[in-house]
Amino acid sequence: MVRDVGALCAAAVVVGLSFGAIATAAGLPLSQIVVMSAFVYAGGAQFLAVGLVSAGGTALAIILAGLLLNARHLPFGLAIGNETLGEARWRRIIGSHILTDESVAFALAQDDPARRRRAYWLTGAALYITWNISSTLGAIAGSALGDPDRYGIDAAFPAALLALTLPSLKDKVSVRVAIGGAAVALVATPFLPAGLPVLLALLGLAFALPVPSRKKAK
Amino acid sequence: MSWIAIIVLGVGTYALRFAGPVLRSRITVSPAVGRYLTLAAIALLAALIGTAALLNGTEFVGIARPAGVAVGAVLAWRKLPFVVVVVAAALTAALLRLAGIQ
Incomplete structure (x- = not known):
């Protein structure tokens, strides 16, 4: 498990360096980059915010767009619950903050509750530390590595999430829900602001509803 | 900001x-x-x-990234280690781009 999380962190370093460098180029001071990585801690929303700043977006636009993109964290939290975070108050307070797509996927890929908790905390903590250090470094030193796409990092993240989600696709219902959800999001993306299409994927749950059995035609 | x-x-x-x-x-x-x-x-x-x-945003991203993800998907399906899946996906996309295929 440690090796798997390490692979994810290696990919996150490249993205973090790139975020720091791009944010600096967009005119953000180091203090804002550090605070954003520590307290917002959401790669997608942070890139989106910097993009909006460059495009002259208002504070309200940045807030609304970022929250819409991060809204998926609520259903993710509902799915993992305190059983995965741990019951202690500090675990719930800190554990919530390190909720990411990857920590949720890593947790859901495990079979028993103890492994699930370990996977969640290991992934969450390691990615949090990695993201904060690498984005700060990128802001100070720039990213000598350049565009993460050059190294195929943009393919590494969806592939990683896919590898982590596959074990959860145990039966026909979950496969139908997954395919339905992805299809809804893909179709909706050209028409809706970022974040909403992924939320609409919840409509994929309709595929989990009991199907009335048809009588055979004679 | x-x-x-x-x-x-x-x-x-x-x-x-x-x-x-x-x-x-x-x-x-x-x-x-x-x-x-x-x-x-x-x-x-x-x-x-x-x-x-x-x-990429609202547009099709090109060949390299989906090809990388597809290679990763096959390896994950064949139950190869997670590290292999991630590295193979990145490597496939990177090599395709190096070859001029976006």
Whole structure:
């Protein structure tokens, strides 16, 4: 498990360096980059915010767009619950903050509750530390590595999430829900602001509803 | 960027992350409902995978990235180690781009 999380962190370093460098180029001071990585801690929303700043977006636009993109964290939290975070108050307070797509996927890929908790905390903590250090470094030193796409990092993240989600696709219902959800999001993306299409994927749950059995035609 | 934007975005994002586990502890979740909550997470993850693999913003991203993800998908399906899946996906996309295929 440690090796798997390490692979994810290696990919996150490249993205973090790139975020720091791009944010600096967009005119953000180091203090804002550090605070954003520590307290917002959401790669997608942070890139989106910097993009909006460059495009002259208002504070309200940045807030609304970022929250819409991060809204998926609520259903993710509902799915993992305190059983995965741990019951202690500090675990719930800190554990919530390190909720990411990857920590949720890593947790859901495990079979028993103890492994699930370990996977969640290991992934969450390691990615949090990695993201904060690498984005700060990128802001100070720039990213000598350049565009993460050059190294195929943009393919590494969806592939990683896919590898982590596959074990959860145990039966026909979950496969139908997954395919339905992805299809809804893909179709909706050209028409809706970022974040909403992924939320609409919840409509994929309709595929989990009991199907009335048809009588055979004679 | 205004500090207000960063602070409100930070507080709002934390609230979204905190709300899920709290809500779940306040309600009685039957095994059937628990299963739907897990299925909801699967639907969201699948949507993230699909859009991240195929789209850049609202446009088709080109060949290299989906090809990398596809190679990773086959390896994951064949139950190869996670590290292999991630590295192979990145390497495939990187090499295709090096060859001039975007």
